[in-house]
Amino acid sequence: MFTKRTLLLLFIVLFPLMTVSAQPRMEKRALKKIDQLEKVKLLEILDMDEDASIKFFVRRKEFKDRQRIMQDAVDSLHEALHQKLESETRADFKALVNEIVQKEDELMSSRIEYIRSQGDILNDQQIAKLIIFEREFRKEIQDLLFRRGGKKARPDF
Numbered sequence: 001m002f003t004k005r006t007l008l009l010l011f012i013v014l015f016p017l018m019t020v021s022a023q024p025r026m027e028k029r030a031l032k033k034i035d036q037l038e039k040v041k042l043l044e045i046l047d048m049d050e051d052a053s054i055k056f057f058v059r060r061k062e063f064k065d066r067q068r069i070m071q072d073a074v075d076s077l078h079e080a081l082h083q084k085l086e087s088e089t090r091a092d093f094k095a096l097v098n099e100i101v102q103k104e105d106e107l108m109s110s111r112i113e114y115i116r117s118q119g120d121i122l123n124d125q126q127i128a129k130l131i132i133f134e135r136e137f138r139k140e141i142q143d144l145l146f147r148r149g150g151k152k153a154r155p156d157f
Contacts (some may be wrong), residue, residue, distance in 0.1 A: 008052070037055065038137055041086070041133065041137065042056075042133065043132075045129050045133050046122065046126050046129060046130065047126075048121075048126070052121050052122070055121050056118070056121050056122070059114070059117065059118070059121070060114075060135045063110070063114040064125075065156060066110055067107065067110060067111070070103065070106060070107050070110065071107065073103055074100060074104055074107065077096060077099055077100045077103060078094060078100065081093065081096050081097070081100065084096065115127065115130075115131065118130065
């Protein structure tokens with residue numbers, strides 16, 4: 001699905017992130033470029049008219065904003081769980097684990113709702129292309145970052 005040209009574009013877009021990932025400003029700029037590249041590729045793949053494109057990207061932005069807020073909540077809960085695991089005291093993990101599972105379930109439900117809501121903008125083939133593209137694009141980005149950044153260490157427990 002990805003051509004050599006696309007991989008070159010990804011490398012050019014990701015280069016600031018890969019070389020200066022410790023600097024938040026550069027990371028934010030690189031993430032913005034990745035988002036722009038994703039939009040361009042979606043326009044190319046979904047082949048929408050102008051009205052459909054506007055509706056699609058407005059809905060997509062709303063979804064991404066909701067997902068970001070929900071993911072931040074999950075990340076905070078994971079951090080709290082990690083801190084409990086590192087503490088010397090005996091802690092009750094059940095409530096925190098249940099809350100994490102609930103939030104992750106809400107994330108998935110939100111994604112399902114987003115995909116189903118595209119039916120009034122996209123046809124079935126375009127929705128299928130969207131699903132495949134999102135997975136492959138995310139995997140390609142992760143692979144590029146993983147190869148460049150090396151393996152991340154697992155926490156010691």
